Amino acid sequence: xxxxxxxxxAWLRVGEVARRTGLxxxxxxxxxxxxxxxxxxxxxxxxxxxxxxxxxxLLAIQHLKSLGLSLDDIAAALDDPTFDARDAVERHIAxxxxxxxxxxxxxxxxxxxxxxxxxxxxxxxxxxxxxERLRHPxxxxxxxxxxxxPTTAPLATxxxxxxxxxxxxxxxxxxxxxxxxxxxATPLLVRQLASKDARVRLTALHVLSKxxxxxxxxxxxxxxxxxxxxxxxxxxxxxGQIGGGxxxxxxxxxxxxxxxxxxxxxxxxxxxxxxxxxxxxxxxLGSPDAAxxxxxxxxxxxxxxPAGAAQLAATLDDPDPTxxxxxxxxxxxxxxxxxxxxxxxxxxxxxxxxxxxATRLRADRAGGAPRG
Numbered sequence: 064x065x066x067x068x069x070x071x072x073a074w075l076r077v078g079e080v081a082r083r084t085g086l087x088x089x090x091x092x093x094x095x096x097x098x099x100x101x102x103x104x105x106x107x108x109x110x111x112x113x114x115x116x117x118x119x120x121l122l123a124i125q126h127l128k129s130l131g132l133s134l135d136d137i138a139a140a141l142d143d144p145t146f147d148a149r150d151a152v153e154r155h156i157a158x159x160x161x162x163x164x165x166x167x168x169x170x171x172x173x174x175x176x177x178x179x180x181x182x183x184x185x186x187x188x189x190x191x192x193x194x195e196r197l198r199h200p201x202x203x204x205x206x207x208x209x210x211x212x213p214t215t216a217p218l219a220t221x222x223x224x225x226x227x228x229x230x231x232x233x234x235x236x237x238x239x240x241x242x243x244x245x246x247x248a249t250p251l252l253v254r255q256l257a258s259k260d261a262r263v264r265l266t267a268l269h270v271l272s273k274x275x276x277x278x279x280x281x282x283x284x285x286x287x288x289x290x291x292x293x294x295x296x297x298x299x300x301x302x303g304q305i306g307g308g309x310x311x312x313x314x315x316x317x318x319x320x321x322x323x324x325x326x327x328x329x330x331x332x333x334x335x336x337x338x339x340x341x342x343x344x345x346x347x348l349g350s351p352d353a354a355x356x357x358x359x360x361x362x363x364x365x366x367x368x369p370a371g372a373a374q375l376a377a378t379l380d381d382p383d384p385t386x387x388x389x390x391x392x393x394x395x396x397x398x399x400x401x402x403x404x405x406x407x408x409x410x411x412x413x414x415x416x417x418x419x420x421a422t423r424l425r426a427d428r429a430g431g432a433p434r435g
Contacts, residue, residue, distance in 0.1 A: 073115070074104055074106075074112040074114060075112065075114075075118070076111065076112060077091050084121060086121075091111070094121075095111065097134060097138070098138070099134060100117065102117055103116065120141065124137055130155065131159065132155060196208035202230040202233050205228070205230065205233040206232055210236060218241065218244050222248065222252065225241060226258070226266055226267065241274075242273035245274060245276070246274065249278050249279050252270050252271050253267075255267035256282050256286060261293070264286065268283065269297065271301050272297075272300060275304055275306070276305070277306075277307045279305065283313075284302060284309075284313035286298035287314075287321075287325075292322060292324055296324055299314065299328040300328060302314050303331070303332030303333070303335040306335070311336050311339070311343065314329050314332050315340075315343045318350075318355045318358040330365060331365065333362040334362055334365035337368070341370050344366070345370070347359035348363075348374050348378050348390075349374075353382075353385065356386045357383070357385050357386045360375060360378060360389035360392070360393045361389050361392075363375060363393045364389070364392055365396075367398075369397050369399045369402065372399055375390045375393050375405070376390075376402070378390035379391060379394075379412070384416065387412075387417050388414075391406070391417055391420050392420065394406055394409075395424040406428070409421035
């Protein structure tokens, strides 16, 4: 119950508290009615009186309210010893993220309209109509809209819709619509590579693999170390599609990194470079890392360049059995006398797996068409 104030204590009336805090008197009355901030004293005229403890509580209320917490959560935070602050913060984070998503969607629409407005109001209306069709709940309608999108819808809108699209068919149609814009799509797609959502990163890489813009190489190469294995493998594939010296260097640097799936993806991507990758891969056979040597041998097998035969033959003496096997398998894919002699010599290997593979490869060479 509110007490009559001791005369020696410093008190502030409600108007003074409102003036000092920037709140309205009505707000302070409301807090009192809710029990959130009940003044500690009343004057003889029944005016609300606040002491220093009340002001400290009001300051805490304002801080918590600035974080977006509801008045109920604030009351619980201040008065309930069992209150779970983490739960309240998590709920508020979810609400803020939802609002941010809505704001980003609105911003993308406005940018799209700004981009389209250069061509006239009728075209703007066409863009609005197409955008609504692209957001239609029926995926069949969205696919048809996506087929019309390349020349009509703003690029930023297409990318925004692509990363949010749940239907595979619509997503693929939008992919080609965006890829048709070529290098202009690269900055928008690269931005999506920073998304916290692995599916969004994967989708952006898929489109970048269709665009093939070397300007995306550095950003794509960073995804080789992605925590999501599917994203890392897609990054390797995308670098293979982009091509160029920077992409080749990034893939060679990724040899032996990550799990077997990524190693296979890197080896396959390197094979797309053909003989131009042979030099760096032959050098990689001398790496101190067995995983690097093994992946390099796998890539050379896929390329089939006889220039690597001598170094692969030397790798048959590698201390790692997996590397020896990979080197022999690669030799089996190469034409020429050097590869053939190395295979024949491996028939006498102390490694049972190498002996078995060498025997089969020698028989294949003897029975098949000559190589080289």
